[in-house]
Amino acid sequence: MLRRLLIYVAMLIAGSKAVIARSPYRGRYLGVDPLTGDTVINIVMHEVTVYPELKFDSKEQEDFYWRTVRDVRRTLPWAKLISETLIETYEYIETFPTQQEREDYIKEMEGEIFNQYKPDLKKLTRNQARTLVKLIQRETDQSGYDILKAFLGSFRAGFWQGFGRLFGVNLNAPYDPSKSSEDATIDRIATLIEQGAL
Numbered sequence: 005m006l007r008r009l010l011i012y013v014a015m016l017i018a019g020s021k022a023v024i025a026r027s028p029y030r031g032r033y034l035g036v037d038p039l040t041g042d043t044v045i046n047i048v049m050h051e052v053t054v055y056p057e058l059k060f061d062s063k064e065q066e067d068f069y070w071r072t073v074r075d076v077r078r079t080l081p082w083a084k085l086i087s088e089t090l091i092e093t094y095e096y097i098e099t100f101p102t103q104q105e106r107e108d109y110i111k112e113m114e115g116e117i118f119n120q121y122k123p124d125l126k127k128l129t130r131n132q133a134r135t136l137v138k139l140i141q142r143e144t145d146q147s148g149y150d151i152l153k154a155f156l157g158s159f160r161a162g163f164w165q166g167f168g169r170l171f172g173v174n175l176n177a178p179y180d181p182s183k184s185s186e187d188a189t190i191d192r193i194a195t196l197i198e199q200g201a202l
Contacts, residue, residue, distance in 0.1 A: 034079055053195050071187065073202065075135040076193045079128070083139035089117075090144060090151065110155055133173045141179040148175035 035044045049124075060066040093113065097106045128136065137148050144151065148168075152161035152175065165175045179189040196202035 036169075037082070039165075047156070052199060063107050071131070072186075072189055075129075076134045076139070076190060079132055079136040079139055080194055080197055082092065082125075082136055082145045086140055086144035093155075097144055114156070130172050133168075133171070134177070135190060137175060137177060137188060138179045139194060141177075142191065147177070147179075158184060171175060 014116050034109045035046060036042070037044050039087055058069065060069065093110075097109055100109065140151070141147050146154075147162055149165050156164075163176075168175050181188040193202065
C-alpha cells in the first residue's frame with residue numbers, strides 16, 4: 005500500500021511540473037472546407053493572459069517582485085500537488101462505508117505525507133511558506149485552515165494554525181488579488197509561470 009502511494013505521489017509531482025511548462029497549443033485539427041473541398045488546419049490555443057509592462061517606482065519594489073518570483077517558482081508545484089492530492093483524497097475517502105474507516109485512512113495518510121514531505125518543506129523560508137499558503141488558496145478556493153478543519157477537525161486545525169502563527173504563517177490569511185497588491189503580484193507571477201512566459 006505504501007509503495008503504491010509513493011509511486012502515485014511521484015507521478016503527481018511529475019505531472020504537476022509538466023502542467024507548469026505547457027505548450028501554448030491545445031490541439032491541432034484537420035478539417036475539410038465544405039465549399040471548396042480544401043483541407044483546413046484549425047489550431048486551438050490555450051487562453052493567454054497579457055499584462056502591461058511592469059514599471060517599478062523604487063529599488064525595493066523591484067527587489068520585492070523578484071523575491072516573489074523566486075518564491076512562487078519554488079512553491080507553485082507544491083500548491084498544485086496539494087490541490088491534486090486533496091481532490092484525489094476526498095474522492096477516495098468517499099468510497100469508505102464508515103466514518104471510522106475514513107478517519108483511519110486520513111490518519112495513516114497524514115503520517116505518510118508528513119514523513120515524506122517534511123524534509124523538503126522545512127527548507128522553505130518564512131516568506132515562501134506564506135506564499136505557499138496563498139497559492140494553495142488560489143488553487144483550491146479554500147484557506148489552509150478550512151482544508152485542515154475539513155480533514156482533521158477543528159481542534160487539530162486550530163493547533164496547526166497556532167503552530168503556524170508562531171512562525172509567522174497565517175493559515176487563515178485572505179487571498180484576494182483584487183484588493184491586495186501583494187496577492188495581485190503573486191497571481192500575476194503564477195499565471196505567467198503557468199503560461200511559460202516567466
